[in-house]
Amino acid sequence: MEKIYMDNAATTRVTEPVLEAMLPYFCGTFGNPSSIHGFGREAKKALDNARAQVARAMNAEPAEIYFTGCGTESDNWAVRGAAYANIKKGKHLITSQIEHHALINTCGQLEKEGFEVTYLPVDEFGRVDMDALEKAIRPDTTLISVMTANNEVGTIQPIAEIGRIAHEHGVLFHTDAVQAIGSVKIDVKAMNIDMLSLSGHKFHAPKGVGALYVRKGVRLQRLIYGGEQERGQRAGTENMASIVGLGKAIELATENIDAHNAQVSAVRDRLIDRILAEIPYCRLNGHRTDRLPGNCNVSFQFIEGESMLLGLDMQGIAASTGSACASGSLDPSHVLLAMGLPHEIAHGSIRLSVNEENTLEQADKVVDALKQVVDRLRGLSPLYDDFLASQK
Ligand SMILES: *Cc1c(COP(=O)(O)O)cnc(C)c1O
Numbered sequence: 001m002e003k004i005y006m007d008n009a010a011t012t013r014v015t016e017p018v019l020e021a022m023l024p025y026f027c028g029t030f031g032n033p034s035s036i037h038g039f040g041r042e043a044k045k046a047l048d049n050a051r052a053q054v055a056r057a058m059n060a061e062p063a064e065i066y067f068t069g070c071g072t073e074s075d076n077w078a079v080r081g082a083a084y085a086n087i088k089k090g091k092h093l094i095t096s097q098i099e100h101h102a103l104i105n106t107c108g109q110l111e112k113e114g115f116e117v118t119y120l121p122v123d124e125f126g127r128v129d130m131d132a133l134e135k136a137i138r139p140d141t142t143l144i145s146v147m148t149a150n151n152e153v154g155t156i157q158p159i160a161e162i163g164r165i166a167h168e169h170g171v172l173f174h175t176d177a178v179q180a181i182g183s184v185k186i187d188v189k190a191m192n193i194d195m196l197s198l199s200g201h202k203f204h205a206p207k208g209v210g211a212l213y214v215r216k217g218v219r220l221q222r223l224i225y226g227g228e229q230e231r232g233q234r235a236g237t238e239n240m241a242s243i244v245g246l247g248k249a250i251e252l253a254t255e256n257i258d259a260h261n262a263q264v265s266a267v268r269d270r271l272i273d274r275i276l277a278e279i280p281y282c283r284l285n286g287h288r289t290d291r292l293p294g295n296c297n298v299s300f301q302f303i304e305g306e307s308m309l310l311g312l313d314m315q316g317i318a319a320s321t322g323s324a325c326a327s328g329s330l331d332p333s334h335v336l337l338a339m340g341l342p343h344e345i346a347h348g349s350i351r352l353s354v355n356e357e358n359t360l361e362q363a364d365k366v367v368d369a370l371k372q373v374v375d376r377l378r379g380l381s382p383l384y385d386d387f388l389a390s391q392k
Helices: 017-024 038-056 071-085 102-112 131-138 161-168 240-255 257-278 305-316 332-337 345-349 360-379 383-392
Strands: 063-066 090-097 116-118 141-144 173-178 195-199 210-214 281-284 296-302 349-353
Touching: 017 090, 017 102, 017 240, 038 063, 038 210, 063 071, 063 173, 071 090, 071 102, 071 210, 090 102, 090 360, 102 116, 116 131, 131 161, 141 161, 141 257, 161 173, 210 345, 257 296, 257 360, 305 349, 305 360, 332 345, 345 349
Parallel strands: 090 116, 090 141, 141 173, 173 195
Antiparallel strands: 063 210, 195 210, 281 296, 296 349
16 A cells, blocks of 8 residues: 655655765764864854755845754744843734644743733634734734744735834734745745744754744844853754754755745645545635645534544545644644634544645545545534435
8 A cells, every 4th residue: 555645744754865964964074063173163064054054045144043953942932032032122922823832832821921912813714814913013012923824724924014014013023934934935034024933844854953043133032041052042062963954955945946836736736626526515724825835724524634534544644634733632723713613614624735745646546535534434424414314
């Protein structure tokens, strides 16, 4: 049985060119980049090179890039760091209702510490309401944080516009671009971005390495105290091999963005078009066009997302109900609820996330399998029985 992986929004595999770039930094070039001898200088050179690769991918300066332990750490640092660095100006932050838990739970903790947070509503497609954003800004607002693209439904936000509004009011703007890197073209200068989070494992670098862009002149309180690594802002000896992998992976992802997006969106559209045409009582979640090229999120009435995942898994197909971090909890997705879906529909949702390694043939196999699984589960569903009876 061919295994098909369509959960690339949860994580991606490390590709061969990325692994090859990393391998020398385990056994051969193992020096500590803080050391002044030759071993150290060699490592420092690789560290500088990776920083330049990340900077180039978003039109930033290398000195504006800080390596972190993951996307979650970058989000924590940006939000907490900005909140505390600007505490004299005020204690009000603005974010959206559909952020990743790395953001939502950081804001929740800040509320416990005495900050106030406004969670902006979204429309039925998952787009942040710009009027609500303008109205939410107060004299004591210090930070707006809105994700570039949503991990569950793929909706892309008008980031440049949000950045413009933030700057008109003298407020800092952070964006969680973890899902967007490699799919959405980012220019931190043109898009008025002050801070940007990214994570390696969403674009073929290893798990456990991320970065935070911090515009020159923006002050953050530090998250980790210790040595002078990352210009004294993020202490701890650098994860050299992973950082080298991150640099290589972001270069490959952004160099080939147009070709990848064309190929990925063709596979996604095959999924969406066939599912909507061939399976009754389902709906596409998110925006039809302002969405990530690889995201397909669909709700199926009368059945549960988890049961569909198990059915697909038995056929060797990996999908997700939305957010890997939320699986295991029975609460429906906070993103789908914020978009106005009723609980029972939100429960019947699955996400297929595609990258450039998936093919049209795989999309067809997945839709064929999904049709069987949905048929079988609806055959067992008392809700579907009741619905059919009510139609008579
Ligand atoms: C995956 C993800 C994160 C968390 O990144 P980690 O490196 O897994 O901690 C944060 N935000 C979004 C939107 C994500 O998709």
